[in-house]
Amino acid sequence: MDLADVHVQHYLNRQLDFFAPTLTPDLLPCLQPGVIIHLENHATISDYFFRVLRKNITVPYVLITSDADEYSPYDYVDDDLLIKWYGSNADISRLHHIKDKTKAKDKIVPFPLGLSKHHDQNRPLTKYLKLRNYTNPFRGLKGKQRWTDWATSLSQREKDSKVIDTFAEVRDVMFMKYGIIKVSHEMRTTVFNNLCNYTNSDVRSKYTPREPVSCHMDNATPHQTYIAASTYLFGFSPPGVGWDCYRTYELLLLGVIPIVVSLKSGSHGLFDGLPVIELPYGTDFTAYSTEDFLRLMRDYVTSAEFLERDFDDGWERLFLQNWRRRVLEDAGRKKEVMTDENGEEYYMAWEYKPLQPRILCSEKENCKS
Structure with a gap:
């Protein structure tokens, strides 16, 4: 997902090269307000994020869950630092455990599944x-x-x-x-x-x-x-x-x-x-x-x-440009959208270094909650 600043990945996909580094515990103190976090939509990753990583996030963040078949939200939307949750397979019935359901629903944005990364579409x-x-x-x-x-x-x-x-x-x-x-x-x-x-x-x-x-x-x-x-x-x-x-x-x-x-x-x-x-x-x-x-x-x-x-x-919502603008605006980063002399649109993103090898949650020793 080229919108994300940091990413938690389940399987290695050799077809895709993500700009965002893996979100690891040592990166958490570096996160900037309005950080965009992408989780592959697996239950194990959602558990790991909210039970382990979230505890040490201290800035407002936007969450995107996509690229897999789990429902969004898998759990845990009662979070004051969560600005918006863009999720594929959005199912608001999963908010039954939340006290303030109206507030939680307002944070959930259904995100289209779109096209497959596995097929030449x-x-x-x-x-x-x-x-x-x-x-x-x-x-x-x-x-x-x-x-x-x-x-x-x-x-x-x-x-x-x-x-x-x-x-x-x-x-x-x-x-x-x-x-x-x-x-x-x-x-x-x-x-x-x-x-x-x-x-x-x-x-x-x-x-x-x-x-x-x-x-x-x-x-x-x-x-x-x-x-x-x-x-x-x-x-x-x-x-x-x-x-x-x-x-x-x-x-x-x-x-x-x-x-x-x-x-x-x-x-x-x-x-x-x-x-x-x-x-x-x-x-x-x-x-x-x-x-x-x-x-x-x-x-x-x-x-x-x-x-x-x-x-x-x-x-317009079928195209990434629309979602890029919307996510950046929710994150308070609308001013980061730029257009070059040819009309091509870009945005500024934070780069967290040094880049480390991908850490995959599909491997048994990783992402334990």
Whole structure:
């Protein structure tokens, strides 16, 4: 996380070279007010930070927990020195033990999972973004025309008394491509089986897929996935190992509306200002039909919530620059943002020396609480 001044890391990742040094006990007296601390989102690291490191922090700090599948906050937000906690997989129900829940909620900022550090997502997605000059694909009536044309076509066919094949209609407009492993949420399997997994004797087998990626378990490269996904109007993005899912952000950047499932405590504003369809927690997908999916998608793109919003604020939040400014402002370091003669934005960061070899919490002797 290039926002952080110091970092607590679980596994070594040879693909990433962090600017921030490992936060060790000997660095704690050196921390400056408004220090930005990044923890990889593992329970062991959170325990270690609050039970060992936090005791000797004497300055206000901003915390970021990301890069893994644990929920945020894992624990411990009743802390006067904690300015804000930016956390992926934000679940405010975990504040049940806090006396002043309102104050604690105000400190929690849901942080998007974004793109994966383990897969080649950024490079091919950048090509799509450059084609649009990074502009918001959901802005204005012109941007929304793909969805409004589809909804109008549905209405016209109904007026003409034509039979709507809801299975074919859903398959034609909703992209379905995700992995299913042992730790996956059961809804992944349920929805995939309902829409994609059937025998040749099933009436659904008469449907001719539009392309060979959606609704198939065969491996596809990110580029192949994006070529296919970009031709759809919607995409199903169920929880991954954690609640949030990389696919949600891939779809948004491609100009596709994701369909997600909310946490029991809600999304706490994670998708504010974004064209995301949220199904309620506990949706019974064993009884969720293609008619239900079709109604869900159609109702959303004909609603004022979709038609009367430009989604500019949400679109800006998909990019690191927006988060960099926000975190620095919360840390009281807004003046550290600088722009060069080419319009490129930079910020000043504290460098703690001497740099030591990375200390990894995945190694047994480290990070004991």
